[in-house]
Amino acid sequence: MSNEALVQEVTPVTASTEVPRLRIEGIGRDFHTRSGVTHAVSGIDLTIQRGEFVALIGRSGCGKTTLLRMIGGLLAPTAGSIEVDGRPLWRGNGQVDSNAITKLGFVFQESNLFPWFSVLDNIALPMKLRGVGKKERRRRATELAELVGLGGFEKSYPRELSGGMRQRAAIARALSTEPELLLMDEPFGALDALTRERMNLELQRIVLETTSTVVFVTHDIPEAVFLADRIVHMTPRPGRIRQILPADFAKPRSVDLQTTPEFNDIVRKLRHDIDEED
């Protein structure tokens, strides 16, 4: 009890100086199956500063989604530690720290909107769970709907929206608690190529406007290079980090960036290295 109070007092002081938004040390996750133990993720070290956009990329089975789920408080790691703003996310008993998890926002591959809520009520759900008053909820949710380009659709049911619009709503929902860290698990994976390109531009605009820190899982190389400041390339069996490539292009980035040689050098190198894994 006294320990808990101490941590709470200390955290804000150190957070204001140079504690990274996310610090991952020696994280690992084993799955016990009938055929034995699978090391889905093993020995991952990664530090992410505030305002950074980091993409996790790799083949299916490289553990990128497993890693993101551990960062998101959805899956307990079997080794190592994760700190959000200097605060351990996982307690020893496999329970998630409720103060740390409230700093996170999660966007899934499926929008996972609740079909019985309107767009506005879906966006407001996280605030409702935190006891934010109805008036304030509506005000913030309306703002967020506007931010993600869903103005005029506040009263619609999710089923009345296209796939891209549903993901916009899911992003707005994740942003509604003003998370310190936005975690996105292939959020545009189910969208067609043209919608996806638009959503990438929109996401960039939203992230810049909200100065969010983002960890973004994708298997699309150009998408990763276009969005991210750093690209973390993971390899399977066990899931490890093979390399981390910077993509230092000025922001906001336009679609024209994708035709420049600098952009394509990174894309080519990543594609080559991922192909090489076999």
Add this chain to the structure above:
Amino acid sequence: MSRARMMKLLPWIVTPSLVVLIIVAWQVIVTALNVNPFIFPPPGDVWAAFVSLLNDPRIWAATGVTVSEILIGFLIAVVVGLVVGVVLGKLPWLEVSLRPLIVIAQVAPKVAFVPLFVIWFGFGLTSKIVLSALLAFFPIMLNVLLGVRSVEQGHREVMQSLNATTWQRFVQLDMRSLQPYLFAGMEVGIVLATIGAIVGEYLGGNNGLGNMVVSAMNALDAAMTFALIIWLSILGLVLYLIVNELKRFFIPWHESVYGLRTATA
């Protein structure tokens, strides 16, 4: 004419046509085969009996009795079915241990219990309410149980990532997800509750519409028996439509409501 307009008009054309066709066929068969009206009265006799029935004050008193039995029995079934369904859905160990008993209770012919209910609860409303509730309970409880188990994994993860409390998950997710299942159970349940009340009155009653059917049969008044069956059908239809309307009001977002609305809009 557009396809959507067709879909909307179709039942309004087909249903009356079919009803007329059945009545004509009825009359033709009764006349051609020269059936004894005591056994199978012609439609004209049934209509005359139906009109006299509506002018008889006893029908309204009897309808009041039967409807109260149905509604009270149904309400008990909804409340108990919802609670038991949720508890069994949430506690798999309890459901597994009780499953054999539930199956036995479910397949047991509950109508056979009516004499016992009469002994226990008397000839009044209570024995019919009990049968009504018992018949409607199982489809409601089993549907709710299925609903509690059918919450989408993705929705659970949203609540998990939002650090929702157990109570919040229950109210905002479980109770919402099971609503379509509850209404599916209620749509079956209201029909069974109606059957329960009427069968109860057949077998052990001195009041209500079921009792009037038995009286008409004892008087060998086939036309009146038919007229009462038509009245009971209308009653059943109205009760079903009320439940259906409740569903449209409470879960307008659900495929079963929304899909139909857009298909016929």
